[in-house]
Amino acid sequence: MDAFYASVELLSRPDLRGRPVAIGGRGDPARRGVVTTATYEARAFGIHSGMALSIAARKCPECVFLPVDFERYRMVSRQFKAAIAQVTDAIEDRGIDEVYLDLTPLQAGSHALALTLQKHVLEATGLSCSIGIAPNKLIAKIASDLDKPRGVTLIGRDDISGRIWPLPARKIPGVGPKADARLIELGIATIGQLAACDPAWLCKQFSPRYGLWLHRAAHGQDDRPLDLNPEPRSRSRETTFQNDLHPVRDWQVLAQTIAALAKQVGEDLKKRGYRGRTVGIKLRFSDFQTITRDRTVDTPLDDGTSIRRLAFECLGRIALERPVRLVGVRVGELSPADDTADTLSGPSAKAPPRSDEGTLPLFDDE
DNA sequence: TCTGGGGTCCTAGGACCC
DNA sequence: TCTGGGGTCCTAGGACCC
Numbered sequence: 001m002d003a004f005y006a007s008v009e010l011l012s013r014p015d016l017r018g019r020p021v022a023i024g025g026r027g028d029p030a031r032r033g034v035v036t037t038a039t040y041e042a043r044a045f046g047i048h049s050g051m052a053l054s055i056a057a058r059k060c061p062e063c064v065f066l067p068v069d070f071e072r073y074r075m076v077s078r079q080f081k082a083a084i085a086q087v088t089d090a091i092e093d094r095g096i097d098e099v100y101l102d103l104t105p106l107q108a109g110s111h112a113l114a115l116t117l118q119k120h121v122l123e124a125t126g127l128s129c130s131i132g133i134a135p136n137k138l139i140a141k142i143a144s145d146l147d148k149p150r151g152v153t154l155i156g157r158d159d160i161s162g163r164i165w166p167l168p169a170r171k172i173p174g175v176g177p178k179a180d181a182r183l184i185e186l187g188i189a190t191i192g193q194l195a196a197c198d199p200a201w202l203c204k205q206f207s208p209r210y211g212l213w214l215h216r217a218a219h220g221q222d223d224r225p226l227d228l229n230p231e232p233r234s235r236s237r238e239t240t241f242q243n244d245l246h247p248v249r250d251w252q253v254l255a256q257t258i259a260a261l262a263k264q265v266g267e268d269l270k271k272r273g274y275r276g277r278t279v280g281i282k283l284r285f286s287d288f289q290t291i292t293r294d295r296t297v298d299t300p301l302d303d304g305t306s307i308r309r310l311a312f313e314c315l316g317r318i319a320l321e322r323p324v325r326l327v328g329v330r331v332g333e334l335s336p337a338d339d340t341a342d343t344l345s346g347p348s349a350k351a352p353p354r355s356d357e358g359t360l361p362l363f364d365d366e
Numbered sequence: 367t368c369t370g371g372g373g374t375c376c377t378a379g380g381a382c383c384c
Numbered sequence: 385t386c387t388g389g390g391g392t393c394c395t396a397g398g399a400c401c402c
Contacts, residue, residue: 004402025370034370036402049402052368068370095373095402176400207377210399230374238371278394288369292396328371 001080001121002128002149004097005037008076009066011126020063022047022056027067029057032242036068040149073097076125083124087117092226100137102226114152138222139164141173160220165192172217179206179214194218231334235268235276237261238328244286247320254324255312261329262311266304269331273338275300276331279310283318284326292330293317300335307331 001007005023010016020042025033035056038047045060056063077096084091090102103113114131121129130151132143142164143153155163169191170180186205188194194202195218203211216222239261245254258281269275279301280294293314301307311329 030367032368032370034368036370050369055368070371098402174400178399209376233374234372236372240370280395290397294395296394326370330372 001097002130003037003039004076004127005068005073006039006042007127008073009069010039013066016064020045020047020060021066022053022063023066023068024053024056025067027065029053029065032240076127079124080121080127080129083120084117086120087113090226090228092228093230100140100226103133110154111152114154118150118152136220136222137224137226138173138217139220142167142171145171157220161192164220165190165195165218167191169194169218172214174213174217179210182206191218232272232274233334234330234332235265235272235274235334236282236328236330237264237268238282238326240284240326241324244323244325247322247324250324251320254315254320254327257327258311258315258329259308261327262308263304265329265331266302266307269302269334270337273336274334275302275337276335277301277333278331279307279314280330280332281311281314281318282326282328282330283324286323286325288325289322290326291318294330294332296333300333300337302331302337 006021009021009023018041019039021039022035022042023037024035025031031053033053035047035049035051035053037049038056042056042060042063045063047056047059047063053065057065073096081091081093081099084099084101088101088103088106090105092100094100101117103110106113108116110133114133117131118129121127128150130144130148130153132140132146132151132153132155134140134143134155135157139155139160143155144151146153146163167190168180169175169183169188170177172191172194175183182205183189183194188197194214197215197218199212199215201211202214205211206214239257241253241257247254277298277300278294278296280292282290282292284290295310295314297310307329
């Protein structure tokens with residue numbers, strides 16, 4: 001979807017069309033938050049997603065800032081996916097504003113299919129999208145980005161050297177800021193230059209796996225099938241404080257926040273029918289250093305009380321010596337709640353007992 | 367007044383087991 | 385003066401994506 005959150009907001013605020021608009025945080029650039037989406041007018045001022053709201057406001061004082069409304073975006077997301085489902089049900093969900101489709105079995109030509117999809121999405125939501133059609137997910141994803149907004153880009157195997165190789169290596173999904181910076185250091189700026197590199201040399205510069213993947217990606221090779229029904233791996237909630245917490249003076253606030261997050265994660269898990277064996281917490285300090293602690297137990301759980309107890313145990317293993325900016329609670333190693341195989345028997349039942357199992361030496365507030 | 371929230375996957379080291 | 389090899393699980397951190 002093109003500039004998804006911003007485009008959704010403009011549906012109800014047509015008066016803002018043509019003006020620089022940025023969506024993020026609570027819509028107040030004086031408060032903590034980042035730009036999630038900027039309209040193309042705002043992008044012209046150098047505003048982009050991930051940028052601090054305060055910096056965006058400095059770059060463009062006339063920019064309009066709106067708060068994020070995830071509930072609404074999720075609703076529109078369901079609408080556009082339902083519109084696409086009229087064309088194909090081979091849909092891999094890639095989050096709120098993206099999907100992969102397998103159009104292989106369809107009879108119509110690629111370009112006609114793309115126009116049909118855009119028409120369905122526009123009629124269902126009033127919003128535009130950009131489409132890339134290619135022999136695999138990797139190239140389709142790159143292609144979808146080449147002609148935004150409202151683009152349709154077709155790339156065949158024979159087009160890879162002509163259309164893909166001139167692009168910056170950073171355009172490969174999976175090459176982020178760190179890998180790109182390292183590539184630049186190594187004198188590699190384009191995908192074509194990456195494709196010319198010896199894979200063994202790339203493996204030496206990066207990890208063996210990543211080096212091999214880089215080489216294959218640069219040659220447009222990708223054999224990942226669509227994942228039509230991915231199982232969730234973890235569930236988490238986190239929050240950034242408007243003002244950093246003093247680790248001692250504000251301990252109550254920290255504890256209450258963790259308890260509330262634990263409760264929410266538990267409710268999320270129950271609603272979706274999952275339990276998890278690993279409970280973890282995340283703390284971000286004022287210097288932006290982020291640390292995590294987690295704890296795995298034998299029996300999967302989904303109740304807020306157990307999650308909170310384990311979260312507090314994790315908290316007890318962290319030295320609270322700096323102001324705390326963010327706290328989060330996570331449950332991982334998920335399994336369906338109706339799958340009782342692991343809870344009744346199995347290897348875990350024979351695991352040696354842990355002396356501190358279930359105890360809460362420091363922070364027991366029950 | 368710089369830097370959200372919710373995810374996935376990978377790496378590396380240590381414990382532990384055979 | 386020496387101390388294997390292979391495997392799994394857990395933990396912590398980090399890169400990356402939407």
